[in-house]
Amino acid sequence: GEEEPTEVIELTYSNFFPPSHLHSVLVDQFCQEIEERTDGWVKITHYPGGSLTPAAGVYDGVVEGISDIGMSVLAYNMGRFPTTELVDLPHGYPSGWVASKVANDYYEKFKPDEFNDVHVLYFHAHGPGCILTVDKPVRTLEDMQGLVLRSTGVGAKIAEALGATGYAASQGEAYELMSKGVIDGSVTPPEVLKGWNQAEIVKYLTTCYDVGYTADMFVVMNKAKWESLPDKYKKVFNEVCEEWIEKHAKVWSYYDKIALDYFMTFPGREVISLSQNEMARWVAAAASVKNTYMSEKGAMGLDVEDMEEYLNDRVDYWSDRAPTAEECVEWVEAEVLPDAPQ
Amino acid sequence: MRDILDRLERFTNLISKWLNWVAGIGLVGMLALIVADVIGIKLFKNPIPGAIETVAFLGVVITAFAIAYTHVVRGHIQVEFFVMRLPERIKAIIASFVFLLGIILFAVLAWRSYEYGMVLQRTGEVSMTQGIPFYPFVHAVAFSCIPVCLVLLVELIKSVLKAVKR
Amino acid sequence: MSSVTVGIIGIVILIVIFLLGMPVGFSMALVGLAGFCYLVSPQAGLSMLARDIFATLSSYSLTVIPMFIFMGAIAYASGMSRRLYDAGYVIFGQRRGGLAIATIAACAGFAAMCGSTNATAAAMGRVALPEMKRYKYDDSLATGCVAAAGSLGIMIPPSTIFIVYGILTEQSIGKLFIAGVLPGLLLATLFIAVVFFLCLRNPKLAPVGAPTTWKDKIAGFTGMIEMLALFILVIGGLFKGLFSPTQAGGVGAAGALIIGLVRRQLTWQGFLFAIKDTLRITCMVMVIVAGATVFGHFIAIAKIPLVLSDWVAGLPLPSMAIMGIIIFMYLIGGCFMDALALITLTVPIIYPLIMSLNYDPIWFGVIIVLITEMGVITPPVGVNVYVIKGIAEDVPLETIFKGIIPFLIAMIIAAIILIAVPQIATILPSFTKY
């Protein structure tokens, strides 16, 4: 028998996305949903834009209880999630929807130890990364030489393998770095063109889906806080999280589509697609990243072959079941946009 | 008593001064690295790998190792106009209280930075592009708090003596 | 006790221990730590302290501070800034407040490109303050000038505050940048007018030099060529996007070092002095910034910004009154919190209200930046003021705050002008596409 709580449970949620970003709108809706389904007994205060813990400090902040719940990018804490890093490598992700689904499956299947210090709520992951540049178009592998590109985790390793220099910075800093000329561009999903206003200064976008990595994002909760929740509220969380995976997945596919459309509304913008021959050169150049990773993690005792095979399977599985980009756009316009700041 | 105190003070000031010069080497190193990186990018299209991350880490050295000496030379900004007008004994009591608070702050910072460094070491977290480990720099912050505490301790003893003096 | 009550008690305790003479950065860190421990948990508060301080000290964007201070310190140690001001005095010195006005212009130009208000105050202050003192300019006038002019940097593009505001409100950052140009010039003009009127009222504030001929002026100009060339390299490089601010500072410091060595005016002793000076000022600034970060997180978790914005949004008042309250709120908020954190927490709540009152979003961005500029020079959390204090060691803090008041009044006048004539902010962006 569950006892009724005697006082309202107040939680904090630290999120690195800026408040106007649709993933932040989803977090607002998440907090509301939890409050409604617990009849107001669980209230969550949302701190977006890294205003409680900085992007790279969100995970550790949850472990230490600085915030109770946190959302950020795994790659911002390089080395801390060796098993889950594998998800970020290029596996031919066709969309953010597929990447998000695969990321959750991967966790459920392998349950890596690296998350033992938190309670995992769920994951989501962006669509295939591409190369954005401010004023130096990238048409061939040679054009990558000497570029300084904002990138993190696997994206950074791919950038370096392709001849550029990686510059580690969170997405929130990218606009300023590009506008001040510190960096030439960014290795990132197209979503940033809209979600972080970068279409204003980025002039060239090079698609390179065959080396398109993803970035796995976590939503985790402080372990002690989770344990202290009454079982019926844990159940509410589990249900709501399950629904929200689908929502974040759709938002990613929505951004993949509309960010490109939005980008092209600016004058003098260009989307560069690589020829098949050129793409093959890129794949060859980037192959070392995956190989190094596989041998390093293999040496750590991870069963990388199995994991790799599982990932490839799941990408195929979800690709067959993915909603179209148009369906995602339609859904987001009906369900998320009305709650976004106008 | 005074003699021991003076010797202790000379000792803590000396340590602070030496650490400040470590920070100075960090500053000059930072300048050299930035200039080399700029030359690499602008003239040879070849930035120094990890220059930016290393510059950020040198930033830790510059500030952390200078905190104690900056305190010795009264470099940390404080509001004086209120305390200035008070009688000497009250001033010494207030100063004792303020130094005690300072010791608490830096002792806690040393302890927690050490623990934070251990967390980073255990979880293997490294910088995002070059894979430089963070934890030595976090431990540097923890270490640099020790001379700050010592400097503050000497001042605390001195102001307590001043406060109880008849 | 509600979290807001705890937050207010925290602010009161902060002011008390400020007044007891505890260093400003230490006070903010300590009160922020205690408050966070009380509101969340000791474990969370203690962990936050260590993480916030490390994150601040290891921030790449803040390394601009030691580099520009180093440049200023080397220029000072090798006599370059002395020659610069000697030349400036020959050229502008016969005019009332000429050097102060020239300093404001130089700060505005430097700040515009650098974008960091405290780096500007530190770098320009390092060059300007000792020299203005040498020419017997009044302490409060000289320090007030540099503190206020340093804050111009966030109005004149590029500006971090505009970028954050643009992302928060989905407004074009390009339009916001352009919107800042005229208000920036308006402010610079008002600052110059302030100096002029102050000197008119009390000529002793800025002693006028002996008359000079054109020949003297040209001869004087040659004395400032090297320093001018260095400024042009640094500011031009920033403007063209050639260097990041940190890199520009490094290039500037290396340039000053080379000029000093070539001219055989930089001694080994002078170099060591420059290093020590740079470390002291950098450490002082960084400790304050780190303390402000810790304290800001305490204020955030106390929900003061959220509760205040919700309260304003629910007020049944005419739009003018609400705008007045919002401006006042940000002004007070800026006294206790870092500007970026304040904006991130409040703008999403305030912004829909501003839209429903039919204010222009770009115009409101400019107003927010203007109020933020005031925030960096008002006590008790006015980082620019403490930076200046660290350079002008012998000038009491209250003299600096006194020096700032006329410039603060100029900013308030600018705000009133912007409310009365919003076109100053909106006319230029209306011509640009994005």
Ligand code: NA
């Ligand atoms: Na600027």
Ligand code: NA
């Ligand atoms: Na202030």
